[in-house]
Amino acid sequence: MAKSSPKTVFLCNQCGNEFPKWHGQCPACNEWGTLSEFRPPKTRRKTNGAPARETKKLSSITNKKGRKRSSSGLSEVNRVLGGGLLPGSMILLGGQPGIGKSTLALQVIAGCGQSALYVSAEESDDQLALRAERLGVQTTGLHVSGENEILNVLEQVSVVQPALLVIDSIQTVYNEDLDSLPGSVGQLRNCGQQLLNACKQKGFTVIVIGHVTKEGTIAGPKMLEHMVDTVLYLEGDDRYDHRILRSVKNRFGATNEVGVFQMTSLGLEEVTNPSELFLAERTENTAGTAIFPSMEGSRPILVEVQALVSKANFGTPQRNANGVDTRRLAMLLAVLEKRLGKIMGMNDVFVNLVGGLKIQDPAADMAIISALASSNLDKPIANNTVLVGEVGLTGEVRSVAKIEQRLQEAVALGFKIAIIPKSNMKNVKSFKGLKIHDVKSVREAFQHIF
Numbered sequence: 001m002a003k004s005s006p007k008t009v010f011l012c013n014q015c016g017n018e019f020p021k022w023h024g025q026c027p028a029c030n031e032w033g034t035l036s037e038f039r040p041p042k043t044r045r046k047t048n049g050a051p052a053r054e055t056k057k058l059s060s061i062t063n064k065k066g067r068k069r070s071s072s073g074l075s076e077v078n079r080v081l082g083g084g085l086l087p088g089s090m091i092l093l094g095g096q097p098g099i100g101k102s103t104l105a106l107q108v109i110a111g112c113g114q115s116a117l118y119v120s121a122e123e124s125d126d127q128l129a130l131r132a133e134r135l136g137v138q139t140t141g142l143h144v145s146g147e148n149e150i151l152n153v154l155e156q157v158s159v160v161q162p163a164l165l166v167i168d169s170i171q172t173v174y175n176e177d178l179d180s181l182p183g184s185v186g187q188l189r190n191c192g193q194q195l196l197n198a199c200k201q202k203g204f205t206v207i208v209i210g211h212v213t214k215e216g217t218i219a220g221p222k223m224l225e226h227m228v229d230t231v232l233y234l235e236g237d238d239r240y241d242h243r244i245l246r247s248v249k250n251r252f253g254a255t256n257e258v259g260v261f262q263m264t265s266l267g268l269e270e271v272t273n274p275s276e277l278f279l280a281e282r283t284e285n286t287a288g289t290a291i292f293p294s295m296e297g298s299r300p301i302l303v304e305v306q307a308l309v310s311k312a313n314f315g316t317p318q319r320n321a322n323g324v325d326t327r328r329l330a331m332l333l334a335v336l337e338k339r340l341g342k343i344m345g346m347n348d349v350f351v352n353l354v355g356g357l358k359i360q361d362p363a364a365d366m367a368i369i370s371a372l373a374s375s376n377l378d379k380p381i382a383n384n385t386v387l388v389g390e391v392g393l394t395g396e397v398r399s400v401a402k403i404e405q406r407l408q409e410a411v412a413l414g415f416k417i418a419i420i421p422k423s424n425m426k427n428v429k430s431f432k433g434l435k436i437h438d439v440k441s442v443r444e445a446f447q448h449i450f
């Protein structure tokens with residue numbers, strides 16, 4: 001049979017499937033415009049079906065102690081990673097341009113105090129040195145390189161033997177054997193795989209920095225996220241200088257864990273008490289604000305929900321939400337109107353989570369609906385009150401997870417009254433100085449609040 005030359009295939013950057021010809025819509029995942037051309041490398045090794053690596057009995061693996069986590073030097077980062085940097089693991093760090101990804105990577109290198117190699121094709125060596133000087137970090141064990149060919153990078157790894165490798169960014173490294181441009185699906189897939197193999201075999205940790213798309217997800221194939229052990233996002237808002245590091249995937253720790261930082265000229269400073277940060281500029285005795293004890297991973301953070309309900313002067317009333325899902329807001333407005341008789345149809349409604357936080361947790365419903373009612377009635381909610389509970393379509397208040405930790409944080413910050421779902425009451429011990437009202441419905445909650 002004639003030897004076939006490598007053919008061009010088309011890869012979907014959503015689902016990673018490959019197709020012999022181009023389609024406008026991916027036949028596998030039905031996404032539009034996600035297919036791009038990929039030419040496999042010309043040389044392919046024939047394995048003849050022989051296994052490349054031996055199989056082992058799980059019980060015979062004894063060197064688990066060699067995989068001890070090491071501290072990154074930043075306790076907020078350690079928490080998000082699930083205890084520290086794990087040797088042989090690959091971490092993907094994404095975030096908007098200029099949010100502080102390179103800064104964080106450099107601080108982790110300095111903090112972990114181990115030998116490291118920083119591969120940056122985005123910045124020159126002197127820019128890196130300048131940043132290190134500005135941050136005032138110790139960089140004795142750090143080697144830097146401007147190399148961006150993946151096989152050369154891996155050669156440098158064999159020479160330097162670092163405990164930590166940083167690739168800044170994955171979109172700038174490429175494999176010479178492939179015809180496509182750096183940052184294309186084929187290149188990302190190949191370079192990601194090479195890095196993964198190297199880190200698993202040699203036991204070093206890799207932090208791969210990734211660019212994000214307009215929508216805020218990591219640019220490139222979703223499979224990059226499948227490949228790595230941990231996916232972290234550094235988030236922030238232009239209006240504030242605090243940054244939130246969030247784990248969205250972690251094979252060796254809890255997900256949705258957050259670390260909070262403040263960006264200063266000395267780099268990212270850890271915020272040990274985020275509730276204080278988010279409540280710092282709270283307006284007291286004003287209608288339209290409510291405090292919600294949120295759970296971010298395993299950590300409670302108190303946040304202020306602000307609402308403004310005002311008469312719409314012309315056209316369709318506006319519905320504007322910042323940090324809250326607009327569909328959830330629409331549902332809460334419908335509950336207010338239908339179950340509690342507060343006419344919202346003719347009003348503009350604005351909801352904002354102070355501090356640029358984003359919350360998906362339905363436990364925020366009680367705080368949002370109360371802030372809306374407070375603004376509508378122009379009656380403030382007492383300063384020292386926290387509100388938590390999921391609101392159902394009939395106006396009932398449903399139970400939420402981790403109620404004890406939420407209330408504990410409220411007590412620690414001096415709150416005196418808590419409105420919680422009745423069905424959560426059985427899991428709650430009493431807290432000194434906190435008056436708990438357990439409610440079954442929003443109507444009952446409003447009787448306590450207003």
Ligand SMILES: Nc1ncnc2c1ncn2[C@@H]1O[C@H](COP(=O)(O)OP(=O)(O)OP(=O)(O)O)[C@@H](O)[C@H]1O
Nearest residue numbers: 095096097098099100101102103104263264265266
């Ligand atoms: N002198 C300074 N004082 C305060 N903050 C600074 C200073 N210099 C830089 N910064 C902050 O650092 C940020 C840039 O950080 P960094 O280069 O780590 O971001 P990045 O996410 O790696 O960006 P890119 O996507 O361009 O690689 C700036 O947006 C700014 O907030």
Ligand SMILES: [Mg+2]
Nearest residue numbers: 101102122168
């Ligand atoms: Mg950078």
